[in-house]
Amino acid sequence: MQTADPKTNQAPVNIGIEESDRQAIAEGLSHLLADTYSLYLKTHYFHWNVTGPMFHSLHQMFEEEYVELAQAVDEIAERIRTLGAVAPGSYSQFAELSSVPETRDVPSAQEMVRLLVEANEAVVRTARSVFPAAERANDEATADLVTERMRIHEKTAWMLRSMIE
Template structure:
């Protein structure tokens, strides 16, 4: 039971659904980044191995915050891999791309996460859900910084 947080049941459901999309993208991005961390090779191995580790650890910690926000909105979280994959815009890869291609994929995936977060932000902002908006704002800043950092590596 979620108590009175001054949002209608319809608004809480809409916000939770928007947050679930962001959670799903985060989950798939976490898996992909961790996979790339394990499989990166080449001259940039050390720096990319560490970068990917920092990224997947941040993504992992964020999953719990996002899921708990959905629960605070009074909605269950369907935490199955299948539900995340179905809701996510970010897609897994079966390939083991070269390091530069890993970076390119992760740039594109973080850009997808930004689009998902912006759409979710629009929903929670319209509902007046400041707590979800705050979480999404933090995530937006994070992904934009990661995009900048990875694009900088690609310019080298």
């Protein structure tokens, strides 16, 4: 009979990935989750507060982005749970784990775009950092998730960068 893990209160995970590898991958994914959530907050904040001649297009673009990010947060957290780890979920945990800086003022529309380029590129770097552990463990599911996140954030950064004067 299998006993529950006291940290996660779930039955042991036996998916062909060693415990130490699952923990290393989950740690990397926790950073990706924090970055993604921080980018979600920043993008949503900018959606609410953008002004100027590009208001309509940026307002709409930012909404499309934060809706996609909300789905991504769930997928990343669920992968962490699939690996048998606990997904972080508090603001303080995200602040500790994230490489995406918080924005408290209301920048100009152009500055919002520039800040979102930087933030999307930070998320790409974090996603890329998860690969070594996933590859060592032959964790194709995580590699696939991380590849998709990199593709989306690289394309978003490119599209945003194209809007900067």
